[in-house]
Amino acid sequence: MIRRHVMGIFNDEDRTIDAIKALKESAFPIKKVHSPIPSHKLMDAMGVRKSLLGYFTLMGGIAGFFIGFFLAMYTSVQWNLIVSGKPIVALVPFFIVGFECTILFGVLGNVIGLLTLSRLPRYKNLQQYDERLSGNHFGIVAECEEGQQENLTRFFEEKGAETKRVYIY
Amino acid sequence: MSRLSYAEIDRTVLDTLTPPRRAYWLTVAVLFCGILIGATCWGYQILVGIGVGGQNHPVAWGTYLINFVFWVGIAHSGTLISAILYLFRAGWRNPIARAAETMTVFAVCTAGLFPLIHLGRVWLVYYMLPYPNQRNLWPNFQSPLVFDLIAISTYLTVSSLFWYTGLIPDIARARDNATGTRKKIYKILSLGWTGELEQWRHYSRGYLFFAALATPLVISVHSVVSWDFALSVVPGWHSTIFAPYFVAGAIHSGLAMVITLMIPLRAIFNYKRIITDDVLENVAKTIIFTGLIVGFAYATEYFIAWYSHNPVEIESFRWRALGDYTVEFWIMVICNTLIPLLFFIKKIRRSVPWLFGISILVNVGMWFERFVIIAGGPAHGFIPHSWGLYSPSMVEFGIMLGTFSLFFFLFFLFVKHLPSVSMTEMKELVHEGENSHD
Incomplete structure (x- = not known):
């Protein structure tokens, strides 16, 4: 029908x-x-549930930490060169690399999640749309x-x- | 803020996207000439060698690193306004958040050029990247310079994505108001955004996570930049206070740049009802706070030098205030810590000419702070026979002119082609105001 x-x-x-x-x-x-606008009154009226986007961000962040940390560790053991008396696998400096990668991959996860869950880009939507709505x-x-x-x-x-x-x- | 309707907000912001006048293109052309001068100087340096700059023994890091730190610092307040103040739910940030975030993106782009310029043989930049190679050589991940590469590229990626995500609903509004080619371009850039609740549900959450991730990032980035210096053993650099000191200084200079940009922006684009005197006053109040932190950091450095009984530290800081760079040092102290105190006077922080003048002076002061730290440290190190002075060459001044022109060139292009005030966030502010009056 x-x-x-x-x-x-x-x-x-x-x-x-x-x-x-x-x-x-x-x-x-x-x-x-x-x-x-993202109106909370409208969302409450519609009974909109909390977005699951945070899981994408979390997964990205966790993956990022391990990618950063293990990249630094893996590359260091390829050539065991002692710098400034620090250990080959130096936890403190590698934590910084891990931290930056946590943020980077967390944000990438966030963007991927946002595009996936909001189904963007999607231009077909505009066929059932009115220009005053924005x-x-x-x-x-x-x-x-x-x-x-x-x-x-x-x-x-x-x-x-x-x-x-x-x-x- | 006087009550604005949604339609008034749209009209005010979208009016800025109308075809520009001749004066606009003339300014863009002048800035482009500045970029050409910078590019020519850089080209000359590549042809002749890095020696055309003023860097030499013992000061190997000159204006290229000074400007790098300066521009990274400028970038920071954009993230402070768009992310940290967002988390604190400070409504006064909404009118200036977009312009500040744009400033962040362009300032990081400008900052990112300086390590390339400083490399000399710029085509070997890929040596810094961790790529598999036959020689089995990798970057040294224990080096703060490699931390810096990772931190700055992360910062550029995150702030660009944050900026673009924030723009999507506004580009959709511009799309719905435009015609012809502009409409087609905005349509592609808006990704087909229609403002369905389903989209807003994920968008609001995503924006919150962006802010939550950008906040520790911005603190880590300038901390990492400070470790480029603090992890060495040069007197004047080897200091544990550097990370918070640099972060506070970065926000101090960035807020000043926000005022420098916002005052002409609101005058040219008739934004006075959106970027109100109250908004500028709040930025000025924040500058008092950051200025006091910076002043406290300067005092702490002197206290620690005296308290340590370390003769090299004591001499380094005595020389900083009374030696060859005394003028630069006192410009730094007066412009960064004393002049912002004028903002304690309400009349001054509500006066546009005073705000503009003081913001320029803080920018100048913060540039000289980086000069005093970066050039001053190695110029007067441990061994008296290796002391030496640094002054920038004409090639460096040319490159500096080029990069400053590049920043303002990009900002000028932005304000006429994309919404320079977030219409969505302004409407949210009005909406919250209406609900609080209900």
Whole structure:
């Protein structure tokens, strides 16, 4: 069955939250919510869970420490040259290399996690998008069955939406 | 801050991206000429040899290292503002965070050039990298110079990624407002950002981790830079206070550079409602704090030299204040520790001409601090018959002009092509203000 998607565009955050709450009690499932800012009020209304991104960062950081530390250790034992009376495998200096690599790989893990979880880059999204959403408007995309879009559009009108858009996908 | 609407924030910031006037291109052209002068001097040095610089026995590290430390220092306050103050939830950082972070990226790029310039045979730079080779020779990971290579390249990577990540929602806003080729470029750069809650959920978390990782990094980077000196046994360098002393100095100079850049930026781009007098005043207050730490570090160095009863240390510090570099030393002390105390007077820290003037003087003072430390240490070391003075050559001045021009050239290009104030963070600030009034 072909599903219809209707986007209600609001110019006020509180009205958007009211619409979300009403939609949750209706027969129209919410597909997406757009916001120009990371609004905690909206996230609470949607019941958004904490991101798992931290695991990517943590894994990157742990891997980075061992990569840095063992790179320094491995390369030192290739040529046992004593410098300034320090041991060949000198823990304190190698810890510094490990520390810098912890940060570097932690950040790389963070970026990879962010791109993976947010599914970026993804340009197809822009086909179901309104340019006001990055400015000062909020958008809710709800789903309905074919023939129901008028009801959904009316629903958004009642909730104070400025504009409605219908997408088929 | 007077109440700004989201639309006003967008309009003010996006207006800066309109096609520039002739005066802008003229400034860019002048800066480009400065870069050409620097590039020519560097080319001449590569052809003739490193001897065209003023570095010689006993002072082997001259303006190339002075400028390296200076620019790494400038970079630090960008991360202080964008990461450390973010973790402290200091809302006044939001209007200047983007410009400060940009300053970080370009300052690290500029700093990164100096080790290459100082190498002489720049094409052998890959010797520093740990790559597998037949001779089984690897970099010495016990050397602070190798720590420095790792720390600076990490810093450049992290600050560039942090900067770009912060830009994504704003580039999306610019994309939605642009037309033609600009729109296409912004579309690619924004990675298809649509501001879905699902994206914000991961983005907010990612941004927090960026800040959390950048904070220890920024402290470690200038500590590592300080160990380039402190791990040697040169009098005036071999000091355990160097790491915190360098970090405080770095933030001190960087904050001054933030004021130097923000004042013209807000005047040219009509940002007065965004970068308010209160924001500049808060930066000035932070400069008082860092200036006091720097002053305390100067005093501690003298105390330790006296308390140690070490004749070489005592002579080194006596000579620093009263010897051949006495002018440079007193410029350093007056500009870095005494002049910032003027910010205790409210009228001065709220006066734009005073703020601008003092910020320039702190920048000058911090440059001379690096001169006094880097050139002053080996110039007056252990053995009197190996004492000697250093003064920069014209080639070094040319290269210095080139790199300063490069920094401002990149910053000028940035402010007309990408949002120089974070619209998202400004909207968040307004949003928080609205909620606190509810």
